Amino acid sequence: MDKKKNSEKKIRANLTGWAFVMPALVGFLIFNLLPMIMSAYYSLCEYNIIGKPHWIGLANYTALLFGKNETFWVSVRATVLYAVMAVPANLVFSFMIAILLNREMAGRAFFRSLFYLPCIVPAVASSFVWLLLMNPDYGLLNELLRLLHLPKSQFFWGADSVLPSIVFMGIWGTGSTQVIFLAGLQNIPRVYYEALEIDGGNAWHKLWNVTLPMVSSTLFFNLVMGIIGALQVFSQAYILTNGGPNNRSLFYVYDLWRQAFKYMDMGKASAMAWLLFFVVIVLTAVVFKTSDKWVYYEGGED
Numbered sequence: 349m350d351k352k353k354n355s356e357k358k359i360r361a362n363l364t365g366w367a368f369v370m371p372a373l374v375g376f377l378i379f380n381l382l383p384m385i386m387s388a389y390y391s392l393c394e395y396n397i398i399g400k401p402h403w404i405g406l407a408n409y410t411a412l413l414f415g416k417n418e419t420f421w422v423s424v425r426a427t428v429l430y431a432v433m434a435v436p437a438n439l440v441f442s443f444m445i446a447i448l449l450n451r452e453m454a455g456r457a458f459f460r461s462l463f464y465l466p467c468i469v470p471a472v473a474s475s476f477v478w479l480l481l482m483n484p485d486y487g488l489l490n491e492l493l494r495l496l497h498l499p500k501s502q503f504f505w506g507a508d509s510v511l512p513s514i515v516f517m518g519i520w521g522t523g524s525t526q527v528i529f530l531a532g533l534q535n536i537p538r539v540y541y542e543a544l545e546i547d548g549g550n551a552w553h554k555l556w557n558v559t560l561p562m563v564s565s566t567l568f569f570n571l572v573m574g575i576i577g578a579l580q581v582f583s584q585a586y587i588l589t590n591g592g593p594n595n596r597s598l599f600y601v602y603d604l605w606r607q608a609f610k611y612m613d614m615g616k617a618s619a620m621a622w623l624l625f626f627v628v629i630v631l632t633a634v635v636f637k638t639s640d641k642w643v644y645y646e647g648g649e650d
Contacts, residue, residue, distance in 0.1 A: 391618035398612070408619035420620070422595050423603035426511070430599065431578035434515045438574055439567065442522045446529035447559070460530070464523035475587040478517045479504065507594045514584045514597060525570050532566030533559070561644045568643045572635055576628055600624060 391408055393401035412420050449460050466474065481488050482503035490500045503513040540558045549557070560567075582601040585591050591598035591606075600620070608617035 387618040387621055390615050391622050393615050395615040395618075396612045397614050401615070404615070408616050409623070412616065412619055412623065419595065419598060419603050419606075423598045423600045426596060426598050427579060427581065427600040430511055430514065430581060430597075431575065433511065434518055434578045434581075435571070435574045437515055437519055438522050438525060439570060441519050442525040442570070443529050443563075443567070445522075446526045446533055449526065449530055450533045463526055466521045467523035469521075471583045472587060474521065475517075475584065478520075479588060482513060482517075504588050504597075505593060507596045510589060510593065510597045514581075514588070517584070525574070528570055529563065529566055532563040536562040564643045565645055568635070568639050572632055575631055575635070579624065579628060579631075 390401060392403060392405055394404050394407075395401040411417060445463055449456065449463065453459075482490075482501075484490060484500065484502045484505055487503070489503070493500055501509050501513075504510050536559065540562070541554055544554055544558060580601050581599050582605065585597050585599045585602040586605070589597040591602055601624070604617050604620045604624070607613045607620065
C-alpha cells in the first residue's frame, strides 16, 4: 500500500513538474526550434516569401562565399573590424569601472545605479541622443574638441570615424558587463590581498597576481558573450547610419535583414544566418579550448 502511495506521489510530482515546464518548452519549440528548422530548409531554397520555396541545394551558400555578391564580404569586413575594436574596449572599460565601483567610497550605490542606467534606456532613444551629441555641426562633443584645440570629427557621418564612434557609443551601455565584473570582484576573499600586503605587494601586484586570476572566469564569460554580441550588432546600423557612409557600417546582421525584408530574398538571408551561427560556434569553441591556459577556477584542478 505504501509503495502504491509513493508511486502515485511520484507520478503527481512528475506531472506537476511537467506542467510548470511545459509553457517554456512549448515556447522554445514554437519560437526557437521550429524557426531554426525552417530557416535551415529555406537556406537551401530560392524563396522570396511570397511564392513557394524552390529547392536549389547549396547554391545560396556558394553564391555568398564564392559568387559576386556585392555586400556579403563588405558586411563581413565591417563586422570583424567592429568586433576587434568593440570587444576589448568594452571589456577593459567595464573592468576598470567595476574596480572603481568596488572600492569603499561615499555614494557608491548611487554611482553603481548611474553606470547601470544606460542599459535600461531604449536603444532608439539612446541612439538619437548620441546623434545629437555627435552632430558634426552643432554637437556637444565637437564643441569639447574645439575647446581642447583639437580637430573636429564627422563621427557617424565620416567613413573613417563611423566605426570608432559606434564603439564609443557602445561603451556607454556596458552596465550589465560591469555588474558581472563587480560580482566577480566581490567574490574575491580579502585574505589574498592581506597576504600580499604583508609580503610588500603594491596595487599593481594585487591587480596582476590576485584580481585578474580570480576574475578570469568572469572575464571568460564576458569575452564569450561580447564576441557573440559584437557579431550580431544591428540596431546601430539600422537606426544611425543605414550601413553608411560608403558601407563602412554595413554590419552582417543588418545586411542579412536587408536581404530578407528589403530584397525579399529569404533563402539567401537564411543562408547568411546559418553561416553566422557556425562562425559563432567555431569562435566560442576556440575560446573554450584556450580557456584552460588562462582561466582559473578556485578549488578546481590544476
